[in-house]
Amino acid sequence: MLVYNPPKTQHRDRFATTGGRFLSIDLPPGSEPATIANAVVLDRGEARSAAMRVAAVMLSGASDLALQDAFLGVSASLEGAGDENRTLPSWLRVAVEALADLANEAELRVHDLAQLTGVHPVHLARVFRRHLGCSPGEVIRRTRVERAAAALSTGHSLAGLAAEHGFSDHAHLTRCFRAAYGVPPAAFRAAFD
Incomplete structure (x- = not known):
């Protein structure tokens, strides 16, 4: 939080x-x-x-x-924090909530969110970017990395964390983590131990 x-x-x-x-x-x-x-x-x-x-x-x-x-x-x-929830279309709020609930599912695709909300995937992506400043795919990856970062202190192996949080393998988690935070997950974990 x-x-x-x-x-x-x-x-x-x-x-x-x-x-x-x-x-x-x-x-x-x-x-x-x-x-x-x-x-x-x-x-x-x-x-x-x-x-x-x-x-x-x-x-x-x-x-x-x-x-x-x-x-x-x-x-x-x-900047503008707190404003976005007042202007989001109701179907986009549903998509954001579903994304938060389902982000750890490795099979989750933008098409699934569009189907769930009853809009076309291109429309979903366009409105998502307009209101939230990024693509749904970026939010899925960012959410997965954030959850893996929060779980690093649990003592699970990095391969286990990767599987648990929707990454294809340990290397995939490490690439995404380094891209997001500039350090590999092992270094991040060691700093907080």
């Missing part, structure tokens, strides 16, 4: 007692989005992925420039 608290927000974030990790990122003054006045839970994959990239850059020990670029990516992903 990604929560954005604007500057000067008083908050007491509470999370389930089942455990988890918490990373707090303070954006440099002037880089926070002015469009968000109140605290908001960000459920857009773009914002979550940007925050995970910050963590990966921090873990990799990359340059200050790379870290600054990652921070700006978080800020850019926050």
